[in-house]
Amino acid sequence: MKTSVKHDSNNLMRLVFWAASFALVASFVLFILEKSSVTNFYEKPAPTTQNPSTTRPVNDVNYSPATTTEQDEANRTKQALIDQANNTNQNQGNVTISLSAAGQDTAGGPLIVKALINGISSGTCNLKLIKDSVVKTYTASVADFGSYYGCDGFSIPYSDLSNGKWQLTLTSGSGTISQSVEIK
């Protein structure tokens, strides 16, 4: 009889032990998941202003030597410049134009046309706008933007244009690009 009571008591202790262990482990796992934002059971208050940066603080200068990764990338940059030296002037005569702006920044505002040009360092940009039978032409110089060239920019007054879809064509040297723009 004594042995039986002791046996039951051991079983009960073992049950309590396992239940406590499980609860402890489960709560730690949950705590870690919540802390690392994998879960978000606890609703945090919304910030009243912009969140601070999630990366490093401002002006936190890194005075460590260049890392291997940085060195590798720098070597690639250097090598690319060396390779480029052998291909200088490869764009001679092959003019490509890309539009960085072709539209109005605001309704009723001027039509802004801005373009990058590759393969030319001087000359003119010719802009043609066509709607129905109306043709408008404008000219701007090729401008030096520091390390590349582009059109000096067009800002066509809204009063020059009527609302609706216009066909825009920009040419410079042998390059040309077209697209439609909606004036409103």
Add this chain to the structure above:
Amino acid sequence: MIESLRTKFFLLIILILFLASTFAVLVPKKVGAVTGTDWKPGRIIDDAIFFNKDSMNTTQIQQFLNAKVPVCDTNHNASFWLYGYWNAPPYTCIKDYSENGKSAAQIIWEAGQNYGINPQVLLVILQRESAIITDTWAAPWQYKRATGYRCPDSALGTDVDANQNGCYDQYESFTAQVNGAAYRLRDYVNNPYSYNFQAGVTRNILWNVASTNCGSAPVYIETQGTAALYNYTPYQPNQAALNNLYGSGDGCSAYGNRNFWRMFNDWFGSSTAFNASITLSKSLTVTSGVPAQTFSPITASFDITNNADYPVNVGGVGVCARLNGYNFDFGFDHSVILQARQTLTISKSRIMNEAGDLRIFVCSYNENLGGFASDVYPYTFNGNTIRSLQLAILDNPLISSGISLSPSTPSIGQPVTATMTLKNNGTTPVNVGSMVIAVRDPNGSNLDFGIVNDFIVPAGGTYTYSKTQTFTTPGTYSMFIANWNGVWSTSFPKPADSSVRKSVNVIVLDNPLISSGISLSPSTPSIGQPVTATMTLKNNGTTPVNVGSMVIAVRDPNGSNLDFGIVNDFIVPAGGTYTYSKTQTFTTPGTYSMFIANWNGVWSTSFPKPADSSVDRSITKLIQ
């Protein structure tokens, strides 16, 4: 036994889990490199950071360059022609490089200062364009095209590029490259519509050079700095480039602005700032008298602006000041909230009572910036707003005449008048607060002359303090000039020169004394009979004493003044006596009162004192 081992095993597992989770929670996450998901094409860098020209000084830039390449490969085994230049050892790392007597660090810093550009921006552009910052054997050709400035993709004619290396000849020096880049970054901002990209609008930005036909995507450009970067390098990274931040993407990837952003964050911290929209939009200015003087109001003002389209809690903002290490803050506002696009003038005033070089500065506090962040926050915009200045404050008014007593050697019971004069050398009246000549008697008790409140000294003029007091205890009295302006001070105002006495010790004498009181002759006069009154003073000192004017005053039965005559400059010789003697005739029968009186600026009937109790200084006499 097995059961016991199993229990111990599980206990060990639980312990390990506990320690591991505790470690994971307590050890902070390493704040470090950005990831591709952090990239915001419209906000590569905030203006407060882009234009922070004072982020590093020359010494700090030099330290940075030294750190990036601790050891140079000066004798790197490579000799070759490239970009029109002969490159051969010895090679010079950028930390050791100089041009026209200026180090690379100096050149970078000066360019930043001249054009209001953060030198960190220039350092990153140098690395991005020529890898020169981390290069252990930087070659001459790299210095000649260090920032890629005026080295366009398109071909140049021999008229501007004689050596046909792709760069304009006149910009082929490190100095010209750095200056040119800084100039151009500034010009992109100053003349935005002369260029392709501007802040506050949406522009199509290419994924790669147009010839690749990779296309473009619209980007709303949030900041001027971001627009400037796109104007410098008109491409944005595609997802492939962002997925491999430190490596290559695909055939449509461009890396210029990705690398700028990533390098900037790696080397100099976040390129966007907490409350970055809050800028110091108008420099700190100070208004005061000319020159600035003590006891005159000094007002310091500056403007802060919220450039965002939403309200921002700026934190605490005010004007702080230090003089000789002591706090003379002007005032501070807590939890300042700026509405969208609001500009607020912060203006604080104070009166200084101490002269010297006062350092006045914009003062700010925000917990998210680590507490007090006066050096950087609100952020300096365009790099040309002043957040700190020095003001020389002169002493004014000054004590032109120090403590002066009349009589200079008073006796007990004798009224003493103390004077001192302030002179205002400024062009506006000065209210110094309250002034007093303070007095401590031989027992240390306060026997101050009277206080003058609102002691206003007129512009270019003087104001003389004058108060009278009578002392009753012989001994040494200490007297000093004191000022009240919120606190008591004995340091201000300052004396005009060393001869001016701000404090004196005065001996109040028990001397001279009345050795013989009022005596009449005849002693019982009659109506109409001439009466001679006498009294004698004795000087026990070793110097003559001028007691001022002496009189035996008389009041007739009707109270009318029938004084015996006044003796002016009543001088009692050293160790001797002086007898007053005057004659008078009375015509009205009745009782006359007679008493000894002294004039020394004020009338006194208590000075001089009688030598002993048997001496009468006042009598009554019935005359019939």
